[in-house]
Amino acid sequence: MVQQIAFPSGNVDFMFGSSFDELWQTYDKQQVVIITNEHIAKLYARLFKGLKILVIPPGESSKDLHTIGSLARQLLEMQATRKTMLIGVGGGVITDIVGFLATVYLRGVAFGFVPTTLLGMVDAAIGGKNGVNSGMHKNILGTITQPKFILYDVRFLDTLPDDEWSNGFAEIIKYACIFDADMFADLAGHNISCYQDHDDAALIELINKCAGWKIRTVQEDEKETGIRKLLNFGHTAAHAIENLYELPHGKAVGIGMVIAAMISEDVSGLDRRATDKLKTLLSQYHLPVQLKFNAKKAMDILKMDKKRVDDKIDYIVLEQPGKGAVHALPFDKIEKALAAYESNH
Numbered sequence: 001m002v003q004q005i006a007f008p009s010g011n012v013d014f015m016f017g018s019s020f021d022e023l024w025q026t027y028d029k030q031q032v033v034i035i036t037n038e039h040i041a042k043l044y045a046r047l048f049k050g051l052k053i054l055v056i057p058p059g060e061s062s063k064d065l066h067t068i069g070s071l072a073r074q075l076l077e078m079q080a081t082r083k084t085m086l087i088g089v090g091g092g093v094i095t096d097i098v099g100f101l102a103t104v105y106l107r108g109v110a111f112g113f114v115p116t117t118l119l120g121m122v123d124a125a126i127g128g129k130n131g132v133n134s135g136m137h138k139n140i141l142g143t144i145t146q147p148k149f150i151l152y153d154v155r156f157l158d159t160l161p162d163d164e165w166s167n168g169f170a171e172i173i174k175y176a177c178i179f180d181a182d183m184f185a186d187l188a189g190h191n192i193s194c195y196q197d198h199d200d201a202a203l204i205e206l207i208n209k210c211a212g213w214k215i216r217t218v219q220e221d222e223k224e225t226g227i228r229k230l231l232n233f234g235h236t237a238a239h240a241i242e243n244l245y246e247l248p249h250g251k252a253v254g255i256g257m258v259i260a261a262m263i264s265e266d267v268s269g270l271d272r273r274a275t276d277k278l279k280t281l282l283s284q285y286h287l288p289v290q291l292k293f294n295a296k297k298a299m300d301i302l303k304m305d306k307k308r309v310d311d312k313i314d315y316i317v318l319e320q321p322g323k324g325a326v327h328a329l330p331f332d333k334i335e336k337a338l339a340a341y342e343s344n345h
């Protein structure tokens with residue numbers, strides 16, 4: 001089922017409930033370059049037969065300008081032109097890299113995404129933000145350009161490692177926290193194995209629901225001047241600790257959400273029992289709620305956050321489960337919260 005969805009900077013064909021090979025009904029194989037990582041290239045070699053393909057090492061450490069430069073050189077060697085379409089097949093690392101590269105290569109070529117992780121399907125592939133890291137600073141260099149299509153083939157999830165399932169659930173829990181109290185209650189009534197091992201229909205419904213939240217948010221505020229900021233719930237502290245401690249994105253977001261909930265108790269009156277419920281929920285989806293980290297080092301990185309304005313950062317807090325809000329928080333308040341978390345965990 002193809003659903004064309006309009007965003008301010010362009011239309012995107014959402015190919016829900018599709019299979020990878022359906023791409024060739026619309027796109028010319030000769031004009032396509034697949035970009036993926038070593039894991040996926042090996043696992044899904046049969047899908048890529050006869051296609052031009054560029055393969056990068058897996059992992060967050062590939063998400064930098066060095067990789068962009070190396071891929072651009074390989075595209076030039078292949079004589080890729082403005083008619084070339086880049087297709088990123090992979091998790092958020094691949095889709096971020098491919099979106100960025102396609103936006104700058106020859107000042108812009110068409111691109112599409114086939115997300116292969118749960119996190120990619122519910123979040124990273126949607127919205128047109130394509131960022132790469134510089135040193136410890138996450139997604140500090142980036143573009144906002146919409147892909148031509150996003151193809152959903154949930155069979156890719158059959159090979160997804162357990163840890164990557166919980167990383168995906170971090171973003172799903174994020175949507176529940178900021179937008180959807182019913183989803184929060186639903187998730188609380190289940191656990192990760194209900195979705196991972198048992199119920200495909202429930203999983204697909206959950207993916208579609210989360211994709212819907214992201215799509216509507218980006219349609220309303222593509223450039224992140226308002227409501228899109230809410231999607232950063234848990235991400236401000238997460239970005240500070242993710243590269244510092246080489247944590248997977250989802251795990252860092254889980255801890256970031258706990259820190260944000262603790263801050264919310266102070267600034268937006270969140271009931272402490274809601275923070276406890278969030279911690280229980282994160283555990284049900286195999287996400288950590290505790291981490292020993294150096295609050296000062298984290299704060300030094302956090303001060304370079306993209307959401308910084310003077311000595312404040314737009315921090316996403318909860319008023320209650322299902323209702324997020326933006327608060328401009330002064331550095332000293334954030335520093336205190338990080339120190340409080342550090343001494344409690």
Ligand SMILES: NC(=O)c1ccc[n+]([C@@H]2O[C@H](COP(=O)([O-])OP(=O)(O)OC[C@H]3O[C@@H](n4cnc5c(N)ncnc54)[C@H](O)[C@@H]3O)[C@@H](O)[C@H]2O)c1
Nearest residue numbers: 039058091092093116117119120123124129156159160249
């Ligand atoms: N642009 C955005 O709006 C946005 C939003 C959220 C996250 N992100 C970014 O997404 C990244 C995290 O994405 P991720 O969690 O998908 O991680 P990832 O892309 O690193 O993938 C995680 C791991 O799973 C493996 N993998 C992927 N699909 C597989 C499959 N089907 N079978 C087996 N193994 C598979 C990968 O090889 C990798 O080792 C971060 O860099 C984050 O900043 C971007």
